[in-house]
Amino acid sequence: MEDNVVLTARGISMTFPGVKALENVDFTLRKGEIHALMGENGAGKSTLIKCLTGINDFEAGEIRIDGIDGPVKNHSTRDAQNVGISTVYQEVNLCPNLSVAENLFIGREPMTKLHTIDRKSYNKRSQVIMDELGISVDVTQNLENYSLAIQQMVAIARAVDMDCKVLILDEPTSSLDDEEVEKLFVLMRKLRDKGVGIIFVTHFLEQVYSVCDRITVLRDGHFVGEYTVEELPRVKLVAAMMGKDLDDLAEIKKEGAENAINNPIEISAKGLSHTGTVKPFNLDIHKGEVVGVAGLLGSGRSELARAIYGADKANTGTLSVNGKDVKINQPIDAINLGMGMLPDDRKAEGIIADLSVRENIILALQARKGMFKPLSRAKQEELADEYIKLLQVKTPNREALIKQLSGGNQQKVILARWLATNPDFLILDEPTRGIDIGTKSEIQKLIVKLAGEGKSILFISSEISEMLRTCSRMAIMRDGEKVGELDRELTQENVMKAIAGGDTEK
Amino acid sequence: MKNGKLSWKKIKSWNLLLPVVALLLVMAVNIIYDIANGNNPLAFFTITLQQTTGNGTILYGRIIDILNRGSEAAILAIGMTLVVSSSAGTDISVGSVMSLCASFCCMLLAGYGVSSTSTLAVPLAVGVLGGILMGVVCGMFNGTLVAYFKIQPMVATLILFSAARAIGLLLCNDLIVYVRNGSYAFFGGFIGLLPTPLVITAICAVIITLLLKKTALGMFIQSVGINPKASRIAGLNSKRIIFLTYVLCGLFAGIAGIVASSRITSADSNNIGLYLEMDAILAVALGGNSLGGGKFSLAGSIIGAYTIQAITTTLYALGVSAAQAPVFKAVIVVIIVAIQSEPVRNYFKKASLAKKAKEVA
Numbered sequence A: 001m002e003d004n005v006v007l008t009a010r011g012i013s014m015t016f017p018g019v020k021a022l023e024n025v026d027f028t029l030r031k032g033e034i035h036a037l038m039g040e041n042g043a044g045k046s047t048l049i050k051c052l053t054g055i056n057d058f059e060a061g062e063i064r065i066d067g068i069d070g071p072v073k074n075h076s077t078r079d080a081q082n083v084g085i086s087t088v089y090q091e092v093n094l095c096p097n098l099s100v101a102e103n104l105f106i107g108r109e110p111m112t113k114l115h116t117i118d119r120k121s122y123n124k125r126s127q128v129i130m131d132e133l134g135i136s137v138d139v140t141q142n143l144e145n146y147s148l149a150i151q152q153m154v155a156i157a158r159a160v161d162m163d164c165k166v167l168i169l170d171e172p173t174s175s176l177d178d179e180e181v182e183k184l185f186v187l188m189r190k191l192r193d194k195g196v197g198i199i200f201v202t203h204f205l206e207q208v209y210s211v212c213d214r215i216t217v218l219r220d221g222h223f224v225g226e227y228t229v230e231e232l233p234r235v236k237l238v239a240a241m242m243g244k245d246l247d248d249l250a251e252i253k254k255e256g257a258e259n260a261i262n263n264p265i266e267i268s269a270k271g272l273s274h275t276g277t278v279k280p281f282n283l284d285i286h287k288g289e290v291v292g293v294a295g296l297l298g299s300g301r302s303e304l305a306r307a308i309y310g311a312d313k314a315n316t317g318t319l320s321v322n323g324k325d326v327k328i329n330q331p332i333d334a335i336n337l338g339m340g341m342l343p344d345d346r347k348a349e350g351i352i353a354d355l356s357v358r359e360n361i362i363l364a365l366q367a368r369k370g371m372f373k374p375l376s377r378a379k380q381e382e383l384a385d386e387y388i389k390l391l392q393v394k395t396p397n398r399e400a401l402i403k404q405l406s407g408g409n410q411q412k413v414i415l416a417r418w419l420a421t422n423p424d425f426l427i428l429d430e431p432t433r434g435i436d437i438g439t440k441s442e443i444q445k446l447i448v449k450l451a452g453e454g455k456s457i458l459f460i461s462s463e464i465s466e467m468l469r470t471c472s473r474m475a476i477m478r479d480g481e482k483v484g485e486l487d488r489e490l491t492q493e494n495v496m497k498a499i500a501g502g503d504t505e506k
Numbered sequence B: 001m002k003n004g005k006l007s008w009k010k011i012k013s014w015n016l017l018l019p020v021v022a023l024l025l026v027m028a029v030n031i032i033y034d035i036a037n038g039n040n041p042l043a044f045f046t047i048t049l050q051q052t053t054g055n056g057t058i059l060y061g062r063i064i065d066i067l068n069r070g071s072e073a074a075i076l077a078i079g080m081t082l083v084v085s086s087s088a089g090t091d092i093s094v095g096s097v098m099s100l101c102a103s104f105c106c107m108l109l110a111g112y113g114v115s116s117t118s119t120l121a122v123p124l125a126v127g128v129l130g131g132i133l134m135g136v137v138c139g140m141f142n143g144t145l146v147a148y149f150k151i152q153p154m155v156a157t158l159i160l161f162s163a164a165r166a167i168g169l170l171l172c173n174d175l176i177v178y179v180r181n182g183s184y185a186f187f188g189g190f191i192g193l194l195p196t197p198l199v200i201t202a203i204c205a206v207i208i209t210l211l212l213k214k215t216a217l218g219m220f221i222q223s224v225g226i227n228p229k230a231s232r233i234a235g236l237n238s239k240r241i242i243f244l245t246y247v248l249c250g251l252f253a254g255i256a257g258i259v260a261s262s263r264i265t266s267a268d269s270n271n272i273g274l275y276l277e278m279d280a281i282l283a284v285a286l287g288g289n290s291l292g293g294g295k296f297s298l299a300g301s302i303i304g305a306y307t308i309q310a311i312t313t314t315l316y317a318l319g320v321s322a323a324q325a326p327v328f329k330a331v332i333v334v335i336i337v338a339i340q341s342e343p344v345r346n347y348f349k350k351a352s353l354a355k356k357a358k359e360v361a
């Protein structure tokens, strides 16, 4: 093995029933480098990572690790840890009903002399770890009390805190804000300088250019090439991933969106709140309008939407739809009023893992129609096929279980579920989370098109540029409170200023 | 070669593989036993026509006996499957509820305080429907506790597990009520050539299958069992669906109770449905269903229930006494359930992979 190489994978092949996920893939990781692993949804990135960490049994090829003679075959994440590979998987897989501290130390708890778990010491150490990352949490609280973004940070903290030669991060930034991303990058650079080799998967191209040294591109389970960052500017990277050039992203036109504010009001919230998550707020959304919700991590963006939809039942205030006061006790009430909500936590609140792609797509529509008015099988298949095509879902067929799809493709299926209900008001909480760059622009176009058809949309994203492209107005959240709205001069800078706490009240 | 491999894979992923293999195993034991004893090797499968005292003709044979005797467990297993799927828990009260329903039905038919009657106090249908309704009420009670009060299913159903049998005894004024009326014996007897309990099981299975498949109920139950949070966001009323599965489970317990009581034309509170909840739960597990909820196969559970009965009948045929039978039953069940468990399956998977690797090298 070359001197500075810490991990090599050669000729890796892996097949799932009906899918050749990897075919003869090579990968080389050097000491002290941050290596981006790039590819479209379903290209095989997560599969390759799971081969390295022993979750997947690959059928051909070999993996070698610096300091170990002969090929290495891991059989579990623990094996991988023992040879110095620490991993943050795409879907957060911590224990929601354990405390943050327990999650950080599970499997490697510090012991007292009496061989009992030393709670005090690990609570203290956990607090230090999280403080160092600049994340304000109470480590004795259960993990489920925190947002997906915080959970993602905890998963990262746990992986980083372990002594490792190789650190693998599979889309760790998918629900983080710029600020947390920057914190993560500082951490990654520090580890790189200590000689750790880091594999980094992301669908945000700018992140690649701000931290990575090298790029490996996969396409349809095949190795396309390995490049240094300098060799592969953005346009070429996209071309390598897609196998063709991308239409320009900035081409989205918000036709007529400026005038949407003059349309009748679809949704009007007055003094709506949910104890402990979001303080009373007023919000009007007009027909055909795309309203963004911007704010820092934990500012109550999702919570605002959940209070409207009844995911968290509002404690105070009134909501009216089309000028009529309504009472929403639970999501089905909202659905019956023509609403829909794509939640941000795909694994916990989105997918029904063991059901097929078809069933996952028609679920909400069927729920609205009710149990005794089943959609015919032919209708179900027609809908499923329609949306698989529209959103370019990569699946062997419509009867594949959703859990067998790649992360980004699962996301597309959940989006399809809501599009299939043809709602008048759609809440999209991080709709493009984990979706590749090509499809992302398609989805943004779709959102603008829906608004053009007179639908109202509440759009939440940690990526401000994405909201700027689609929204005509933004609600600004801070500390669980809606502090204002921006409807003119929507620029990155203005929005950043507003969410950080300038004077935005108008 | 390639083709053969593919079909083997298909067989391996067939979800009824386990229950069917278990059933085949039991049959094989019977054949071996018969051969060893110099009987007709197919004695187990032989079905003959027999004249009854009432001048009717019925089917007779070991298989028929198994299908007849296993029916209560099979009916219970239908309801249990739904409960397990939606709530990832088991309803341990079904045996006791059976007994309560039987007592209530017999009390209605005989009149309160009467210990033996040959004339019915109310029309047969009223008594039978009353008994079944009692099962539904018990199901509503369990369902309320589990779905709306969020009590662990095992704990919630423990209440009726211990109380239902006693309530039944109260209803019968501490007596064993006999309904010596030919019409009541019908549910545990024969209809034409076939045992009525088997026919009732088949009707239950067909109706519930239609309900699950022709409405969205089947998908909703599985969805709630797999991911209740996501189901709620998608517009399902998880609580109501879980509640409904417990009601259905109670309904089937009621039907099973009537069958069991009709067999002995009495309400023997202390013995009807005794330990039958265990058989029902086992049947679900044997059927290849995960007790962790989610996806389910009704056919698997029903085959599982009859497999358990086949094991019992076989053991008796082998001369194992009724007192010792549970020991052998336990051993067999341990083996079957272990084969199905994750570690064992992984072990075989790894072993076959290693073999493949060796072949390649």
Ligand SMILES: Nc1ncnc2c1ncn2[C@@H]1O[C@H](COP(=O)(O)OP(=O)(O)OP(=O)(O)O)[C@@H](O)[C@H]1O
Binding pocket: A016, A017, A019, A020, A021, A039, A040, A041, A042, A043, A044, A045, A046, A047, A048, A090, A394, A395, A396, A403, A404, A405, A406, A407, A408, A409, A434, A436
């Ligand atoms: N458990 C599984 N069973 C069957 N097929 C699978 C399984 N896991 C992954 N696949 C398939 O393998 C292919 C590669 O998936 P993978 O998760 O590696 O994609 P990815 O590059 O990580 O995509 P994404 O950007 O969406 O996360 C996909 O076509 C997927 O459907």
Ligand SMILES: [Mg+2]
Binding pocket: A045, A046, A047, A090, A170, A406, A407, A408
């Ligand atoms: Mg992935």
